Amino acid sequence: METSTKLYSLSFDNVKTYFFALLFVAGNVALPQLCHLVPAGGPTLLPIYFFTLIAAYKYGFRVGLLTAILSPVINHLLFAMPAATVLPAILIKSGLLAGAAALAARYIKKISLPALLGVILTYQVAGTAFEWALCGDFFLAVQDFRMGIPGMLIQWFGGYALLKAIAKI
Incomplete structure (x- = not known):
C-alpha cells in the first residue's frame, strides 16, 4: 500500500x-x-547534511538551499565547526544536496529508497570532484567515502x- x-x-x-528553513537549520x-x-562523529556521521536532505526533498529547492547555506555558516560562527578551511567544500556539497534532493522529489513525486540513494551519491560524487579541485588533494577529497559511509547510510x-x-504534513 502506497502512502x-x-x-x-x-x-x-x-x-x-x-519558517521551515529555520526549523531545519x-x-x-x-x-x-x-x-x-x-x-x-562529524566526518563519520556527516550530520550537517541530514536536515538539508529532508528540507529540500520535502519542501523544495528554496527551503533546501537556505538550509544548505545557513547551517554550515551558523555552525561555523557558533562553534568554529566546520573549520574555515573546509567550509567552502561543505557549502558546495550542501548546495548540491539541496539541488539533487529537490530535483529528485520534483520528478519522482514520491519518497523512495532508490531516489534517496541517487541523491546521496550525486551530491557526494559531484561534491568530491569540487572538493578535490578546491584542495588539490584526492585523498582528502574522498574523506566522506573513506570515513562517512555510516553517515551516508543514516541519510539514506x-x-x-x-x-x-x-x-502527510
Missing part, C-alpha cells in the same frame, strides 16, 4: 519557506553537536524514515 505523500516547492515570497545545528560527542535510511513519517 499519500505531500511534496512542496515553496517560493521565497512565502513565509513558510523561512536548527536541526542541522543541534544534530552535529550531538554527533561531535562521538570521536570523529534515516532520511527515508523521517520523510515517510512526515509524508
Whole structure:
C-alpha cells in the first residue's frame, strides 16, 4: 500500500519557506553537536547534511538551499565547526544536496529508497570532484567515502524514515 505523500516547492515570497528553513537549520545545528560527542562523529556521521536532505526533498529547492547555506555558516560562527578551511567544500556539497534532493522529489513525486540513494551519491560524487579541485588533494577529497559511509547510510535510511513519517504534513 502506497502512502499519500505531500511534496512542496515553496517560493521565497512565502513565509513558510523561512519558517521551515529555520526549523531545519536548527536541526542541522543541534544534530552535529550531538554527533561531535562521538570521536570523529562529524566526518563519520556527516550530520550537517541530514536536515538539508529532508528540507529540500520535502519542501523544495528554496527551503533546501537556505538550509544548505545557513547551517554550515551558523555552525561555523557558533562553534568554529566546520573549520574555515573546509567550509567552502561543505557549502558546495550542501548546495548540491539541496539541488539533487529537490530535483529528485520534483520528478519522482514520491519518497523512495532508490531516489534517496541517487541523491546521496550525486551530491557526494559531484561534491568530491569540487572538493578535490578546491584542495588539490584526492585523498582528502574522498574523506566522506573513506570515513562517512555510516553517515551516508543514516541519510539514506534515516532520511527515508523521517520523510515517510512526515509524508502527510
